[in-house]
Amino acid sequence: MLRARRTPAASEPPTSCGGFMGPQEPAQSGAAAAVSPAALEKLKQRAAECIELSAGRLSALSREIWSRPELAYEEHQAHGAMTRFFSCAELPGAAWAVQPHYKLDTAFRAEWGPAAPAPRPLHLGFLCEYDALPGIGHACGHNLIAEVGAAAALGVKDALESLPQPLPAAVKITVLGTPAEEGGGGKIDLIAAGAFDDLDVVFMAHPAQSDAAYLPDVAEHDVTVKYYGKASHAAAYPWEGVNALDAAVLAYNNISVLRQQMKPTWRVHGIIKNGGVKPNIIPSYTELEFYLRAPSLKDLTILTEKAENSFKAAAVATECKVEIKGGRNDYYNVLQNKSLQKTYIENGKELGMEFLADESFLNGPSGSTDFGNVTYVIPGIHPYFYIGSDALNHTEPYTAASGSQEAQFYTLRAAKALAMTALDVIFKPDLLEKVREDFRQTTLKEKGHLNVMEQCKESGTAAACATR
Template identity: 40%
Template sequence: MSTTLADGVRDAAGRATDTILRLSHDLHAHPEIAWEEVRSCARVAGDLADAGFAIEENYAGLPTAFAARRGSGPLHLAVCAEYDALPGLGHACGHNVIAAISTGAALALAPYVDDLGITLSVLGTPAEEGGGGKIEMLDRGGFGGVHAAAMVHPGPVDVARAEPYAVSHSHIRYDGKAAHAAAYPDRGVNAADAFTVAQVAIGLLRQQLPHGVRVHGIMTSGGEAPNAIPQRTEGRWYVRAGSLAELDGLEQRVNRCFEAGAWATGCELTITPESKPYAEFRNDDALLDLYVRRAEERGRRFSTGADSLMNRASTDMGNVSQRIAAIHPYIGIDSLPAVNHQPEFAAAAVTAAADRAVVDGAAALALTLLDAATDTGTRRRLIDPEGGPS
């Protein structure tokens, strides 16, 4: 690989520093939840448009998705930018950092796409937090022609290998019948009781679940007044397992707990998927090795201890990895004792340590894709995974 090209990418990454740090802080200050990321989508796409990327809005028919492209080479590399926030918690998973890293990597590689013989895409991917935006994009052809996709996710510490759970997301609703809770309780059908029965059943089921399975959720609506039998209750529940195959059977067992609540109380039960299930992740080990080397050159150190468990969090990038080569390493923002999905982590996502993660992550990711494009074996494998004539 040309040292001159690597030095050029490093220099371009350095020149992009102010742009991507402003982007990270601006997204953080204006959080938008899944499928509502209108401003965030436009903000990320705008920085790329200013750098000469061709922008396709409403990408794959999704209003808060975009594709930004440079080059027309035979090897098509994509970086994914997430920018949705969590309801009530803002950027407590640090997606502002993700978007800034992916943008920075693209800005660093952009001057060299012709030299490298690549098509470079930044895919703005909405609704990772439970909405399955990447799955919708996959199903609509949004990753068509892409040979490899990559992104870097913040966590408390650096972790190289993504090992997320497969997960299903369900909306639960019980419909009963309202009545005066003191005068006519016998004329009511208590939807809150149905949820209580279901949660007790799930709690008992956990003893019989395989190690590592996760079942958790919240009630989002539990009644209107204490003197009225609740007519309707609603909630959101996740079931996580090691693979989609394992998840399928486990989800049926959990759903029977919700059915028990309906049978016990006489309520009607409606279970509605909130998205298609997220798959387990398939790491491209060769690409991941390239990233680790480039990150360590930046002084990053990878953890395998108890604080490194963010790599088990579910992601719709898992579905992407089942179809094309992909990596999803984690970069630390020195947030401990705060961890992802805590308000304190949201605060940590715009600290000096988070800014350093943005800069390091962008450079390391850009150099990883540079290495993939210039290594003959890796390039050939990505373009033709089946090993046909090059």
């Protein structure tokens, strides 16, 4: 479903704003004192105006990242662009405290707020991604994700600085640069390193073909399968060989046969990375790489067992040895936080967003993100936003769309909606409690399946841990 088109204003805005692990309970803190509805609306307007006034600088940041695409854990130029942005002395208001190379070489952290508050502040995080895809650059629009996170944080900070000092209660804003979403799972590494331990709620938005407060990003397990056989001359004495390519072909076909028993929401897709050396040499080594996806951790463990049995059966049939190795990090499904989603939709509609009207898409195919792992640790929202293009993510046309000027209007609109939602969380104590309760309920429901996945990692075999 496509969004109604809307064209940005032709005039270029000024470049700065004026004025001022398993499921765990997030650290509790009090929200800022409630303000009147009229005062809150003024704060939202202030945040939106700041974002609009910063449009030129934000567009330049996005374009710099887009024009120099970098792969997972190698985002050195993007890391430099982001840390320079938040270190810039021209940004209005109090300075950001910037930590480059934060826990990962290409991650960063920029903070604004009280250094040693008492009591503990309400701590909101805005997440930025900036890695690209091999060959086709920013075909998933991560340059826009970085821009949205930066813009929303600027807007919230400016709105809070416009209040009489000191603030009614302590609030801290953090921007967290998270590398390697397209491969490796930088957020998962940062979770393990404690980067999310002191955050209360996190915000991020992802470009797509429609405005949606939630899409069912699914759990994913990556697996590499290696077959070891015995080389021999394929014409003179093939009976002396053990054909590892036969094992790889059988494994691929086993997965294809398995598809008729897969649930409609399961996905298995793979490639043969190494199929041999020469036609007249029976291959002694082959390698496959597969991605397994399912809408929940429970389904993922079942699917993984079935896939691994298919790989093992190919080894038995061909008398090859097989090695099955999981990827660096498993991606978990994104847990909904309906209170945050409802608030985001309300704010987005005020800005002219048109959200998907039905929920039929909830059972449809989707991708995966390491933000899913974050939602098992802390309440958060990961909405999708239209960028003015019919192109599909992970295609060359989407690369062009994510670097276009047309995308800027929609990107800043999503940033405004995120900032407004964050202000609701700060100044509506009842909303903050509902957000926390949603988190408690969803993680409690998934806790048993999460424990299974953790046992799988420790044992080194997912199949042994599958639940039925």
